[in-house]
Amino acid sequence: MRGGPEPCSCMLCGKLARREKAMLDGTPRGRRGRPPGSLNVVRVVDMTPKRPVGRPPGRPSGRLPGRPPGRPPGRVSARPPGRPFGSGLRPILDREGAPDVFKMAVMRLKERGFLDEGIKETGSMDWRAERTALDEYIEQLGMQPSYIPRPGEVVLWIPDYEGELAWNQESRCIQIYSPDQDRWLGTPEWRAGIIGQTPEEDTVLQDLVKTVPKKWGANYSGFRVETFPDPNSHDKSYSLHYKYVHLKCIKPFNAYELFLQGTPLESLHPSIEYAMTIMSSFSLLDKYHFKGVWPDAAIYSRGIFIGTELLIVGDAVRLKPNGQYSLDEACKAVEDVMVIDEIRLELIHCVDEVKSDQLAERYQVRIAGKVYTNSAQRSNAGADGLSQQSPMKPEEVIDVFQSVGMSGYGNWYRVWRGATVEVSQNMIIGRCYDPDAMKLLYGSRSLGLDLTGVVKGREYSRQVDGRIPEGKDWFWGDFRTQTLAIDTLNGEDVGYYSEVREVRMWRANLRVLDGIADAADLRDARIPGDVGRPSTKIQSNFAEVGKTSKLVSTGLGGADASNPVSSEEVASPPNEEDSSESEEDFSLRMDQLRGGTEESEGGDYQPER
Incomplete structure (x- = not known):
C-alpha cells in the first residue's frame, strides 16, 4: 500500500483485491468457524430473493419435506417423542424424594390390567434399615403369649404399688389391698402410657399379679412406659x-372402664382422655404385597394397629356381636373368635393421575380369617340347620390357636363350616388372651368384659380427634408414631421430627451400597474417612539430647526408649563390678537443683525494693 498509480504487490493489498473480485463475481467466502451456507456479506448486484429450484411454494426454507427439524437426513425414529429411549416408566417420588412404590404399582396396574407382585422399597432408608429387625420382631410376637404388651401399644399403668389389686365392695372400685397390713391402701393413680421397650428377661403368667424374682433390675426385667401426651x-x-415397671403395674387400656369405675372424672389423669382420642385410628405394619385387577387393588400387610392394640397375622381376636345387645349383657354377647389369616387395605377405583396424592377414590380395611366359637348354637351359622356341628378335638384347638391353654374356655366349634370370613377393623374388639390370663386380669373368663369400653371409646374418639375427616369414622395414619402424634419415643426423635433425618444423605448412602454412586453421591453420603494429615510419631526435641544427658532422659521419663540397645547387649547382662566402675552417676537430688534465676548464687533472688 504505497499509494502510487501502479498496483501494490504486498500481501495485504493482494488479499483485499481478491476479496473485491469475489464480491463482484457473487462467490461467497466463508469465515472460519461458521457453518457452511451462512453468508458473511450480502450481494450488492442482485437483491431480489429467488426460490431455489425444487422447493415447493409456501414452505419455509431450511429442511426437506417429511423430516422434523434438527434431525439429520436418513434417520427415521420409531419411538414416540417426549421420552428418552429405554427409560421406561419414570419414577414417581414421594414428599421426601424416595420412589413411591405404591403409586408406581397403580400405574403398572393401569398399563397391564392385572398385577401381583411383592413390595420392595429399596429406595427408602427406613424400609431397608428395618428389614431384618422387623422380620425378627414379628416372628417373636407370634411365639410369645398374647397378654404381654407390645411396643407401640397404649396401656393403663401406675408407677408402682405394694400389695394386690382387688375389688373393694364398700367403695365400689378397684383399690390396692395389703395382705400384710390387712387394710386398703387407696385407689391407684392410673394413667395412660405407650410401651417403649419390652423386658430382656422372660415374663411369666404369674407376673400379671405378682412379680416373680428377677435376675436383673426393672430397667432390664420391666417395661419402659411413657405417659401419653395430647395428640x-x-x-x-x-x-x-x-x-420402667413390671407387668403387674400394666393393664390393657381397652378395659379402662373396669379398672377406672368408681373414680370421679376430675380425679382421672389427663392422659386417660388423650388415649381415648386415638381409639378410632389405625395404621398398617409391614406392607409386603400388592395385588389387583384394574381398577381395584389391595395392599397386604403383616400387622395393623387398631386403636390401642397391635394385631398381627396369626393372632386370635374377639369379634363384636352382630345383633342388638344391652350393656348388662355385653360381656356375654361376645361369642366369636377369629384367627387372622390376612390383613389388607383395599383400593377401590384406583387413581392413575401421577400428580394426585390419592391412590384410590375409596379405601377400606379387610381382615380375613376363620371364626370359632364356644357356643354350640352359634356353630350352626352358615349350616343347613339339620346337622349338629361336632366340637373340635384338643389337638385341633392347639393347632388353630397355637396355644395349649385355649382349651380352658371349653369346647370350640367352627363357624360357617370353617370358611374364611372377612370383617372390617370396626368389628374387632381386641386380642383374645389365654383363659388363665383372663382369670388373673379380670377374675372372669368372659370374652366381652371390655366391649362397652371399646365402643364408647371409639365414639368419643370420633367426636374429639380433629384428624378424622368430616363424614369419616376412622383416622388412617401412615405409621404408628403419626397415629399417636408423638415427637419422641425412648428418648429419641421419631418420624419426620427427627433431626438426624437427612434424606439426601440417606439416598446417597443407598447408592453407595448399591454400587451406583457418582462423585456427587460420595460427597453427599458424608462417609467418614482418613481426615487430615497421616498420623506420625512426634519425637521431642530433647530426644537426641536425652541420649547423652542423664538428667534430660530422666525428665523425659523414657531413658530406655530414647537410648535403645541392641539385642546382643540385652542378651548379656552387665557385670555388677564393671557397671559400678564404668558408670558415672550425673543425677542430682532435688535439694541440689538450683532454683530462682542467675542473678543470685544460691538461686534466692531478692528484687530491689
Whole structure:
C-alpha cells in the first residue's frame, strides 16, 4: 500500500483485491468457524430473493419435506417423542424424594390390567434399615403369649404399688389391698402410657399379679412406659414422664372402664382422655404385597394397629356381636373368635393421575380369617340347620390357636363350616388372651368384659380427634408414631421430627451400597474417612539430647526408649563390678537443683525494693 498509480504487490493489498473480485463475481467466502451456507456479506448486484429450484411454494426454507427439524437426513425414529429411549416408566417420588412404590404399582396396574407382585422399597432408608429387625420382631410376637404388651401399644399403668389389686365392695372400685397390713391402701393413680421397650428377661403368667424374682433390675426385667401426651396439642412434655415397671403395674387400656369405675372424672389423669382420642385410628405394619385387577387393588400387610392394640397375622381376636345387645349383657354377647389369616387395605377405583396424592377414590380395611366359637348354637351359622356341628378335638384347638391353654374356655366349634370370613377393623374388639390370663386380669373368663369400653371409646374418639375427616369414622395414619402424634419415643426423635433425618444423605448412602454412586453421591453420603494429615510419631526435641544427658532422659521419663540397645547387649547382662566402675552417676537430688534465676548464687533472688 504505497499509494502510487501502479498496483501494490504486498500481501495485504493482494488479499483485499481478491476479496473485491469475489464480491463482484457473487462467490461467497466463508469465515472460519461458521457453518457452511451462512453468508458473511450480502450481494450488492442482485437483491431480489429467488426460490431455489425444487422447493415447493409456501414452505419455509431450511429442511426437506417429511423430516422434523434438527434431525439429520436418513434417520427415521420409531419411538414416540417426549421420552428418552429405554427409560421406561419414570419414577414417581414421594414428599421426601424416595420412589413411591405404591403409586408406581397403580400405574403398572393401569398399563397391564392385572398385577401381583411383592413390595420392595429399596429406595427408602427406613424400609431397608428395618428389614431384618422387623422380620425378627414379628416372628417373636407370634411365639410369645398374647397378654404381654407390645411396643407401640397404649396401656393403663401406675408407677408402682405394694400389695394386690382387688375389688373393694364398700367403695365400689378397684383399690390396692395389703395382705400384710390387712387394710386398703387407696385407689391407684392410673394413667395412660405407650410401651417403649419390652423386658430382656422372660415374663411369666404369674407376673400379671405378682412379680416373680428377677435376675436383673426393672430397667432390664420391666417395661419402659411413657405417659401419653395430647395428640391434638403441640405440647408433648408428658413423653418425658416415663418409668420402667413390671407387668403387674400394666393393664390393657381397652378395659379402662373396669379398672377406672368408681373414680370421679376430675380425679382421672389427663392422659386417660388423650388415649381415648386415638381409639378410632389405625395404621398398617409391614406392607409386603400388592395385588389387583384394574381398577381395584389391595395392599397386604403383616400387622395393623387398631386403636390401642397391635394385631398381627396369626393372632386370635374377639369379634363384636352382630345383633342388638344391652350393656348388662355385653360381656356375654361376645361369642366369636377369629384367627387372622390376612390383613389388607383395599383400593377401590384406583387413581392413575401421577400428580394426585390419592391412590384410590375409596379405601377400606379387610381382615380375613376363620371364626370359632364356644357356643354350640352359634356353630350352626352358615349350616343347613339339620346337622349338629361336632366340637373340635384338643389337638385341633392347639393347632388353630397355637396355644395349649385355649382349651380352658371349653369346647370350640367352627363357624360357617370353617370358611374364611372377612370383617372390617370396626368389628374387632381386641386380642383374645389365654383363659388363665383372663382369670388373673379380670377374675372372669368372659370374652366381652371390655366391649362397652371399646365402643364408647371409639365414639368419643370420633367426636374429639380433629384428624378424622368430616363424614369419616376412622383416622388412617401412615405409621404408628403419626397415629399417636408423638415427637419422641425412648428418648429419641421419631418420624419426620427427627433431626438426624437427612434424606439426601440417606439416598446417597443407598447408592453407595448399591454400587451406583457418582462423585456427587460420595460427597453427599458424608462417609467418614482418613481426615487430615497421616498420623506420625512426634519425637521431642530433647530426644537426641536425652541420649547423652542423664538428667534430660530422666525428665523425659523414657531413658530406655530414647537410648535403645541392641539385642546382643540385652542378651548379656552387665557385670555388677564393671557397671559400678564404668558408670558415672550425673543425677542430682532435688535439694541440689538450683532454683530462682542467675542473678543470685544460691538461686534466692531478692528484687530491689
